[in-house]
Amino acid sequence: MKVLLIEDSERLRRSLGYGLRREGFTIDSAGDGYEGLLFAETYTYDVLILDLMLPGIDGLALLQRLRAQGNNTPVLILSAKDQVEDRVRGLHLGADDYLIKPFAFEELCARLRALVRRRYGTKNPYIQIGPLTINTNLRQVFHGNTPITLTRKEYMLLEYLALRRGRVFSSAQLCEYLYPHDVDINSNVIEVMIYNIRKKFRKHGVSSVIRTIRGHGYVID
Incomplete structure (x- = not known):
C-alpha cells in the first residue's frame, strides 16, 4: 500500500515514516503544502495522510484543490484540531477519515488499511x-x-x-x-x-x- 504523508513536523514525519515502512507501507513524505500537492498531482497513491496546519498551502485548501481536480484518493486527516466543527468541515470538504493527535499508531494503521480496502470495494481484510x-x-x-x-x-x-x-x-x-x-x-x-x-x-x-x-x-x- 502506497501512502503520501503530508506533515510539517519533521520529528513526527520521520517517526511515522519509519513505523509505517515497518508495517509494510511504501511511503512518500512532504513537509509543506506545496510539496505535498506536487507529490499528489504527480504520483498515484492508495491513501493520503494530511495534516491541516501546513506551511505554504494549508491542509484544507490542499484537499479542496485535489478534489476539484477529480483526485479521489482516500484522505485521512491527522490533526490536533479536536473541535467537532473542524472534523465536520474536513469531512465535508472531501476527507474520508479524521484522526485526532495524539493517537495510537496501531489505530492509524488499522484506519489506513480500512480506507484502502474500501477504495477497492472490500471491507474484508x-x-x-x-x-x-x-x-x-x-x-x-x-x-x-x-x-x-x-x-x-x-x-x-x-x-x-x-x-x-x-x-x-x-x-x-x-x-x-x-x-x-x-x-x-x-x-x-x-x-x-x-x-x-x-x-x-x-x-x-x-x-x-x-x-x-x-x-x-x-x-x-
Missing part, C-alpha cells in the same frame, strides 16, 4: 484467490492453514494485484509502485519476483494465480 488467502492485516499468505513465506516486496506485489483484480499492470508500473523514484531499477526485477512467487506457490501445490499478458503485463483474475 481477507482476500481469497483460488486456494490462497491473503490476510492484509497480518500481511501473510495462507494455503489452507499453512503460511507461505514471501519477502516484503513479493507480498507487496501480490497484494497490489489482488486488490486490483482484473486490471493489467506493466512491469514499469509495478516497478514504480515497489521502487518509487529509483530510476536504476531494471524492470526485469518484476519478472524475477513473479517467477519466485510462482515457485513458492508450486511448492504448496498451487498453480500460479498471477497471469502474464504477453506484451502488456500481469494480472490476477
